[in-house]
Amino acid sequence: MSFKDNLLKKIQINDLAARVIASIGPADSGKKTDKQAMQELLNMSSYKFHKERDLDLYISDNAAKHKILVSDNELAIYNSTPQDVCLRKSPTVKEMLNVFKVIKILNDSDVVVCKKEASVKIIEEDCIRGLDLSFDKADIKEIGIDGAASLESGYAKGVIESLSLFAELLGYVSAPKAFQISDNHIIGAVLKKENNMIFGPVILYNRIHNALRRVENQISSADKEKIEFLHKTASGKEKASQEGVEVFAALRESVFASMSSE
Incomplete structure (x- = not known):
């Protein structure tokens, strides 16, 4: 792609990220995250879609553990595995009856990297990272x-x-x-x-x-x-x-x- 095309792509990425961030509100605000804009942003990122249980996950392969974004209103990014994210976000009845797993279900602070606006910024940066913006x-x-x-x-x-x-x-x-x-x-x-x-x-x-x-x-x-x-x-x-x-x-x-x- 030419520099012009890459710069236009960057502008599009920035605009989509701004739309998503503008749609995010406090937990009790009733505002719904702009899922369409977020979906477009994720489609341009290096994160790969993965369906696990009832969750839409977007995974960035990095190491044994992955950065995983859960596509919902919170837009939390986890530094964990898909199975662990499912345990914390969508546990089964059997898992909820396991005392050791309940501790994880009730507290995910050990694996959550960020949420909401900060997560959008991470995806935005990931999208831009793949663009060659050098010019003369x-x-x-x-x-x-x-x-x-x-x-x-x-x-x-x-x-x-x-x-x-x-x-x-x-x-x-x-x-x-x-x-x-x-x-x-x-x-x-x-x-x-x-x-x-x-x-x-x-x-x-x-x-x-x-x-x-x-x-x-x-x-x-x-x-x-x-x-x-x-x-x-x-x-x-x-x-x-x-x-x-x-x-x-x-x-x-x-x-x-x-x-x-x-």
Whole structure:
């Protein structure tokens, strides 16, 4: 797979993990873990499905004992064997009548590695570990060229895909609520400062008008005048730092600069 494909896969993995984590709540909350997203994540991992009793287990072969994730609401990962996990999670009547086994059934702290969010992070890292994310300037140029071609042809999905790739490379995030503008896909660098949020540089892509703009300056969430300027820039009433395919050139150069500083 190309670097671009691997980076898109990483973004997909991160998004799935975020979905699962967002769905997890306290034990008494009644929230149900997003099993579909977790299933997709597990399918991309090195963990292998194994059915034991009524349990859906996902096993990572490592040694005599395995890391075993139980696919349920808790998402516990055990450092044990499938048989031992079944004893603790789904004991038979005979096992429950055995005093030595009851001790294990009632206390699994000796074999549980983690649960819930921490387990999702382990699976997420396992998925990403198999990706080759090394790149050079040619890879970055390709992303910029693809983005520019999508913009010129009015292919919004392609533009957003290229912007997502640059966002991943530069650590940009989707616009916080204070900076969101309807019909615009907005990304940028975020810095939290005391009670304010600093956003910028800002990339604005109007999906309706296929207009791409970049604002170089950082904008505080407390600065209403600059936020108004951002809105006017998005609508074309104010001049952006770069517009059109020049935005992809600026993003490319930002990545090059980050490569040089490493």
